[in-house]
């Protein structure tokens with residue numbers, strides 16, 4: 001019934017979104033050749049739009065020796081300069097397109113957990129609703145279904161009322177991820193039993209906190225799908241969430257700058273890029289594309305933000321492209337789950353910087369350790385802080401992780417382990433690496 005009302009509402013009030021949704025669903029089944037043509041054309045179109053109407057991009061591209069014709073040529077796209085967060089921060093409003101009415105610019109603020117916050121704009125005309133409708137469809141969830149959220153910000157008063165009216169008759173329950181107390185979890189659990197949501201959308205850390213509390217007393221909150229975001233999902237956390245919510249966990253990749261970049265399908269073999277809306281490239285330190293399966297820096301182009309163009313934008317995350325086609329048959333390329341941030345750096349006394357390969361620490365017995373964090377002191381020594389899935393029963397797994405890290409770092413750097421009851425997070429994100437070691441250079 002709720003699904004029918006939702007469908008009727010969108011047919012009446014959101015005709016454009018409805019059409020965009022239908023096209024997006026078709027795009028998943030394009031041939032590889034058709035998809036590549038769509039993707040390269042859209043990327044070059046955005047680069048040209050940026051060159052033509054954003055003073056920041058005109059400067060950036062002409063400064064690097066690209067003429068208008070060069071920018072328009074799809075084959076040159078991968079050579080266009082990369083845009084960093086620092087460059088956007090410095091450029092301020094000169095990034096904005098002068099060709100788009102400013103009323104389409106929606107302010108979006110990135111978190112400050114990994115550096116200074118950055119103010120960007122989302123495009124009010126972007127088909128954002130159809131983007132999540134499509135991804136929910138991958139998980140067998142309808143946008144009109146009842147849902148639960150563990151989020152950072154809760155709506156209050158009039159805003160909450162407006163939200164409820166807009167979503168009627170679907171019911172949404174919320175838990176504030178910044179204030180997860182035992183009492184708040186109990187209240188959330190009671191509301192959950194009344195609503196029985198079909199989808200939980202949560203920050204990894206928030207969902208982990210709720211699941212840890214419920215697992216203590218052997219309770220479950222069954223649902224159809226759990227979608228997590230905003231931090232790397234460690235294998236032990238995934239196992240915990242799947243046992244408490246009795247449902248598959250779908251990792252998603254999204255940010256304040258670019259919503260809905262990629263998400264897992266039911267195959268759980270990497271995250272499909274929403275490839276008709278975004279292009280994801282993996283590049284090396286020189287900004288050149290690397291081969292599939294090689295880890296590098298994630299660079300994203302948003303095809304649907306014309307207000308504040310983000311073309312070859314460096315996210316500050318590390319991942320790799322996966323080779324081959326997915327068993328689900330969707331044509332969109334896949335990336336490995338985001339493994340740490342570029343800022344997650346281990347330093348060695350000789351001056352090496354280790355930014356990749358840390359995911360190898362989770363091999364072996366991933367489910368014995370729920371979560372870990374690598375803390376490096378100013379004398380270069382390293383402590384692996386870990387939360388055991390069952391208290392006191394992960395010493396072997398921790399020792400294996402320590403051996404793997406010792407081999408990776410080398411140079412006689414001391415690696416020890418310590419079991420902790422929890423790992424602190426900032427704004428819903430727990431850092432994988434915290435290093436106080438100086439850069440010898």
Ligand SMILES: [Zn+2]
Nearest residue numbers: 265267326328
């Ligand atoms: Zn798939």
